[in-house]
Amino acid sequence: MTVDADTLVFLELLAGVELAAVLLLVGRLLRGEAGLWPWVLGVASATIGSLAAALGDVVPGAALLGALLMSLGPALVWAGARDHCGRSRPLLPIFASVAAVGGAQLAFPGARTEQLAVALSAAAWSVAIVWTLVRHAPAHERTGARLAAGLFLLHGVFQLARAFFPLPGEAGVLLGQRDWPRALVAMGSIFFSVAWAFAVLGLISQRLLGKMRDAARTDGLTGLLNRRAFLEDGARALEFCRRRRRPCAVVLADLDHFKRLNDTRGHAAGDAALRAFAAEFARAAGDGLVQGRYGGEEFATVIPRADEARAREWAEALRARVAATADFTASFGIAVGTGAEIDLVRLIARADEALYRAKAEGRDRVCVQQA
Amino acid sequence: MSLHVPTIALMLALVGVELALGFLLVGWMLGRQRGLGPWAAGAACLSIGGVAWGLRGLVPEVPLILVGNGLQMVGFCLLWAGSRDFCGRPRSFVPLALGLPPFLAGLFWFATAVPSTRARVIVFSLGIAPWCFAIAATFFRDAPAELRLSARIPGVAFLFHGIFQLVRLFLPQEGTSPVDLLRPGWAQAAAMLEIYVSSMATMLALVALLAHRLLIEFAHAARTDALTGLLNRRAIEEEGARAVALCAGTRLPCAVLVLDLDHFKRINDAHGHLAGDEALRHFARLVGPSLRRTDVFGRLGGEEFVAVMPGADAAEARGAAERLRQLVVETPSVVEGTTIPLSVSIGVAWGAGESFDALVSRADDALYRAKDGGRNRVIEAVA
Numbered sequence: 001m002t003v004d005a006d007t008l009v010f011l012e013l014l015a016g017v018e019l020a021a022v023l024l025l026v027g028r029l030l031r032g033e034a035g036l037w038p039w040v041l042g043v044a045s046a047t048i049g050s051l052a053a054a055l056g057d058v059v060p061g062a063a064l065l066g067a068l069l070m071s072l073g074p075a076l077v078w079a080g081a082r083d084h085c086g087r088s089r090p091l092l093p094i095f096a097s098v099a100a101v102g103g104a105q106l107a108f109p110g111a112r113t114e115q116l117a118v119a120l121s122a123a124a125w126s127v128a129i130v131w132t133l134v135r136h137a138p139a140h141e142r143t144g145a146r147l148a149a150g151l152f153l154l155h156g157v158f159q160l161a162r163a164f165f166p167l168p169g170e171a172g173v174l175l176g177q178r179d180w181p182r183a184l185v186a187m188g189s190i191f192f193s194v195a196w197a198f199a200v201l202g203l204i205s206q207r208l209l210g211k212m213r214d215a216a217r218t219d220g221l222t223g224l225l226n227r228r229a230f231l232e233d234g235a236r237a238l239e240f241c242r243r244r245r246r247p248c249a250v251v252l253a254d255l256d257h258f259k260r261l262n263d264t265r266g267h268a269a270g271d272a273a274l275r276a277f278a279a280e281f282a283r284a285a286g287d288g289l290v291q292g293r294y295g296g297e298e299f300a301t302v303i304p305r306a307d308e309a310r311a312r313e314w315a316e317a318l319r320a321r322v323a324a325t326a327d328f329t330a331s332f333g334i335a336v337g338t339g340a341e342i343d344l345v346r347l348i349a350r351a352d353e354a355l356y357r358a359k360a361e362g363r364d365r366v367c368v369q370q371a
Numbered sequence: 372m373s374l375h376v377p378t379i380a381l382m383l384a385l386v387g388v389e390l391a392l393g394f395l396l397v398g399w400m401l402g403r404q405r406g407l408g409p410w411a412a413g414a415a416c417l418s419i420g421g422v423a424w425g426l427r428g429l430v431p432e433v434p435l436i437l438v439g440n441g442l443q444m445v446g447f448c449l450l451w452a453g454s455r456d457f458c459g460r461p462r463s464f465v466p467l468a469l470g471l472p473p474f475l476a477g478l479f480w481f482a483t484a485v486p487s488t489r490a491r492v493i494v495f496s497l498g499i500a501p502w503c504f505a506i507a508a509t510f511f512r513d514a515p516a517e518l519r520l521s522a523r524i525p526g527v528a529f530l531f532h533g534i535f536q537l538v539r540l541f542l543p544q545e546g547t548s549p550v551d552l553l554r555p556g557w558a559q560a561a562a563m564l565e566i567y568v569s570s571m572a573t574m575l576a577l578v579a580l581l582a583h584r585l586l587i588e589f590a591h592a593a594r595t596d597a598l599t600g601l602l603n604r605r606a607i608e609e610e611g612a613r614a615v616a617l618c619a620g621t622r623l624p625c626a627v628l629v630l631d632l633d634h635f636k637r638i639n640d641a642h643g644h645l646a647g648d649e650a651l652r653h654f655a656r657l658v659g660p661s662l663r664r665t666d667v668f669g670r671l672g673g674e675e676f677v678a679v680m681p682g683a684d685a686a687e688a689r690g691a692a693e694r695l696r697q698l699v700v701e702t703p704s705v706v707e708g709t710t711i712p713l714s715v716s717i718g719v720a721w722g723a724g725e726s727f728d729a730l731v732s733r734a735d736d737a738l739y740r741a742k743d744g745g746r747n748r749v750i751e752a753v754a
Contacts (some may be wrong), residue, residue, distance in 0.1 A: 004375030011382050011567065018571055022524075026579040029521050030586055144400045187382070194386060194571065198393035201578045206400050208585035215592035220605045221672070228598060231644065263739075267732060296673045345643065 008186035009054055015190045016047030019197045030204060035084030038076045039200045043193060046073025050189060053114075063114060064105050070118045071101040074125035077196070081129050084203060085136035085145075097121050111167050119163035126156030144206040148199040151192075158188050219293040221271060222278030230292025234302040235344045237290050238337070241304050247338045249311030250347040251301040252355045253281065253318070256329045256363040258297040273328050280325070284318045300348065308336045308368055315366045329364035331355060336368070379563040380425050386567065387421035390414055390574040397578055401585075406457030410577055413449030416442045417570065433482050440478055440495055444471055447502035450529075450573075454506050457580070458513035458522075466505075474498040496536040503533030521583040525576035532569040535562075596670045598648055599655035607669030608727070611679045614667050615727040618681045626688030626721035627730040628678040629738045630658070630695070633714045633746040635674035646706045650713060653704040658695055677731060685721055685751070692717045692749040700747065714747035721752075 020043055027040045049069030056063030075094040082089040101117040129152045137145030165181035217229035225233060234250075241248035255261075255277055262270035274297065281291060281299055294300040303311055315332040323329050333355025335347045354369035361367070391414040398404070398411040423439030448467040455462035477494040481487050507530035514522030542558040594606035602610060611627070618625035632638075632654060639647035651674065658676070662668055667679040680688055699715045718738030720730045733752035741750040 003378040003381060007375040007378040008382065010374065011379065014564070014568060015386075015571060018568055019575070022572060022575045022579065025524060026575075026582070029579065029583045033586075147396060147400070187385075190382065190386065191389060194389050195393065197575055198397060198578065201575065201582055202393075202397040202400055205397065205578070205582040205585055208582060208589050209401055212585060212589040212592045215589060216595075216597040220593075220603050226597065227644075228648070263736075267728065267735075296675075349640070 003183050005180075005183040005186065008183050008190075012186040012189045012193075013047075013051055013054065016043075016050060016193055019193050020044040020047045023197060023200065026201065033204050033207070034086070035080040035082075036200075036204060038080035038083060038089070039196075042073045042076030042078075042080060043196055043200070044073075045069045045076060047193065049073060063111075064102065067105050067114045067118050068098055068102050071121040071125075072098050074122045074129070078125050078129045078132065080200075081132045082136075084207070085132055085138070087132065087136050097125070115165070115167065116163050119159045123156045123159035123163070126152045126159060130156065138210075140210055141203070141206055144203050148203055151195050151199055155192050158192070162188070222275055222293050224278050224282065224299070225290070225292035227292060227294055230290060230294060230300055231344065233290045234292070234300070237288060237302045237304045238342050238344050238347070240288075241337075242339075242342045245339060246305045247307045247336055248342055248347075249303040249306040249308070249334060249336045250344070250351045251303065251311055251315050252294065252333045252348065252351040253277075253299040253301075253315070253330050254333075254355055254359070255297040256331055256359075258328075261328060273326070276326055277322060277328075277330060280318060280322055284314065284321075286314075294348075300351075302344070306336070307338075308334070311336060312366060312368060319364065319366055323364060331358040331363045332366040333358055334366065334368045374560045374564075376559050376563065379560060379567065383563055383567050383570075384418075384421045384425040387418035387570060390570060391418035394574055394578065397581075401581065404581055404584075405459075406453040407581060409449045409453030409456060413446045413453060414574060416446030416449060420446060421566075421570075433479070436478055436482050436491070437475055440491075440498075441471065441475055443495070444474055444498055444502070447499055447506070450577075451502050451506045451509065453577075454509045454525075455513075457584075458509055458515065460509065460513050470498065470501075493540055496539050500533045500536035503529045503536065507533065515584075517587050518580065518584055521580055525573055525580055528569055528572040528576050532565070532573065535565045535569070599652055599670050601655050601659065601676070602667070602669030604669070604671050607667065607671065607677055607679075610667045610669070611677065611731070612727040614679045614681045615725070615730060619724045622723060623682045624684045624721055624723045625725075625730070626680040626683040626685075626691075626719060627727070627734045628680070628688065628692050628695075629671075629718045629731060629734040630676040630678065631716050631738055631742070632674040633716055633742075638711055638713075642706065642709065642711060646704075646709070646711060649706045650704045650711055653702075654699065654713065654715070657698055657702055661695060661698060662691070677734075679727070683721065688719050688721050689749065689751060692719050696747065696749055716741035716746050717749045719749060719751045 020040075023040045023043055027036055030036055046069070049066045049072070051066070052059075052062045052069060053066030056066060072094070075097055079089040079094065101121050104113050104117045107113075130149045133145040133149040133152070162181075162185060165185070167181070217225060219226045224230075238248050255273060258270065258273070261273055274293075277299065278293065281301075285291060286303075288304045290302040292300055301314075303314060306314070311334045315334055319330060319332055333351040333353065335350035335354060337343070337347050350369040354367040357369075358365050358367040391411075394411045394414040398407045401407065420439045420442035423435055423442065426435060445467065448464070448470075452462045452464070474494065477498075478491055481490040481494060507526045510522040510526030510529070514526075539558075539562055542561070594602060596603040601607075615625050615627075632650065635647065635650070638650055651670075654676070655670070658678070659668055662678055663680065665681055667681075669677060671677050680691065683691065696715055696717055699713050703710045703712045705711070716738055718734040718736065718741055720734035720737060722730060722733075737750040737752040741748050744750065
């Protein structure tokens with residue numbers, strides 16, 4: 001079967017323009033999503049770049065512009081990936097890469113330079129994108145990030161191969177068809193622009209899905225798990241300990257004199273105190289810890305595999321830090337379950353009794369409820 | 372510039388497969404989403420249909436024609452079904468059951484008894500166009516209000532595809548054997564380019580629509596209390612402040628009620644937290660509908676709720692609070708056959724020109740006095 005390179009280039013441009021248009025529309029709809037604009041602009045830049053490059057023989061300067069835009073595209077996609085993963089995106093490497101491609105083109109004008117520079121910079125950026133997605137994607141988005149990373153890896157390999165494609169008319173062209181490199185590049189470009197569009201939409205959708213699930217599970221004020229989510233996750237952690245016959249501790253923490261704080265200094269001060277405590281609380285997170293806001297000023301933790309001594313140590317450290325840094329104190333109640341009889345509701349009730357004792361004994365202390 | 376039709380056919384098949392794969396992967400990443408399953412299945416059918424088209428001349432032609440085109444119709448039907456799902460409308464496969472046999476019979480007839488490519492193109496276009504129009508109509512008419520704009524993108528894409536199917540009826544066709552379909556000719560090239568462009572546009576627009584729905588659902592979830600479905604604390608603070616400011620601007624009075632379920636901890640301890648949660652939901656179901664449509668009602672946290680009543684003066688606010696208190700006492704929560712009596716203490720504050728925070732704070736003070744005074748009562752704030 002023979003294919004026609006001109007037709008493929010035409011299809012490539014058609015796909016590029018269309019995808020850029022769709023992504024721009026999507027950008028309007030989903031504005032505010034991290035990474036979206038660099039991604040959209042990156043795909044658009046690569047498209048316009050290949051359009052300009054295609055006009056290189058006709059319009060003076062178009063080849064250079066095309067090369068610059070084609071090298072800018074993957075760099076912007078990298079910036080989008082950094083944004084998406086919550087990392088900074090330095091502009092310097094982007095400028096440097098575009099400048100290097102432009103400089104090479106000016107120093108050694110010619111189709112070979114353009115091909116080498118554009119392909120190598122695209123390959124390098126693809127590797128950078130893969131690195132960002134694999135290293136920095138949030139844990140719960142790993143699946144989608146890995147898929148996208150695989151795609152960009154493929155793109156990098158393709159670009160690397162492309163750098164050494166023979167130029168049209170050069171000796172060593174294989175397969176008896178002069179145009180195969182051009183045809184292959186166009187086909188690759190179509191394939192990758194469609195795939196990029198899916199990758200961008202997929203990653204953003206996955207992010208939104210996660211945010212939506214979080215919104216239903218977290219407490220708006222403190223960002224900790226809300227009561228229901230805490231009970232779900234806590235029960236799961238307890239089940240884990242129960243099956244392995246390990247102890248498991250529940251720590252309840254309660255801000256001292258919170259009502260008085262609220263009454264005398266207002267709700268805003270009360271909220272600030274809750275947030276400050278939640279921040280300390282979250283900083284004390286550790287391996288497998290489940291932490292949530294259990295009620296008004298009450299916070300709860302499940303510490304898997306912790307015996308009484310470890311739980312007491314954890315709570316005591318937190319208590320001391322709060323007492324030292326904040327203008328309020330907190331009381332703690334601990335209950336430890338062992339063996340097969342671990343039940344979250346029962347443990348919370350026992351920790352609550354210990355907490356009550358801590359309050360009765362003068363607050364700002366840790367009490368343990370013995371089984 | 373002359374286009375090489377077999378090249379377009381090849382890319383059509385490749386891109387079709389890629390679109391279907393992309394859709395399946397995105398679908399797999401997102402899990403269960405209304406509309407996604409049928410869409411992904413439809414995309415897969417269409418891509419197999421496209422590959423079948425590319426195999427012409429290599430495989431016996433009659434079964435290929437029937438399978439390839441039949442899958443196209445099944446694919447569009449699935450896209451339609453997914454769109455109905457997406458828009459929350461009922462769907463049925465009766466139209467497919469009615470449409471597919473005559474469609475296949477027509478193709479079979481014009482492939483064997485009276486071989487004619489032109490006739491088959493007509494059968495194909497007439498069989499596919501209605502589905503495109505049905506999908507477009509679903510998106511234009513039945514899309515949820517907040518997605519109306521983004522649903523227009525796939526709507527327009529499908530409408531365009533349907534119209535092109537009809538336009539194609541009037542384009543010149545060459546030859547009678549299927550292999551002729553791959554001969555150069557602008558009509559063929561145009562038809563394939565159209566499919567190439569619309570398949571990309573429709574598939575990406577559908578994924579974008581899914582993403583947009585997720586965005587809207589997220590915005591909604593971020594404002595909703597997961598347990599009761601009421602406004603959550605952040606949302607009630609925004610909405611309440613807006614309502615109060617609106618009243619202040621129009622010199623209307625505005626009342627704020629802070630409601631707190633009595634002895635909630637006791638319910639939790641005695642009946643378990645599931646019963647406590649159910650009591651909160653019960654309370655929300657009870658109070659929400661008995662407020663006016665313009666009132667703003669939400670959960671501040673724990674067992675504390677707030678209602679903002681724009682335009683309500685002292686007497687109205689007091690009356691409403693008293694009515695709510697009685698309603699709650701008279702309607703206990705029932706969990707698994709156990710009746711749990713409830714009561715509520717309510718602090719009421721009203722004023723004109725006061726800020727939302729100030730009103731809530733005064734209502735809160737009144738609420739504490741209601742609690743101190745023995746609970747199950749309405750106390751008005753001192754001015």
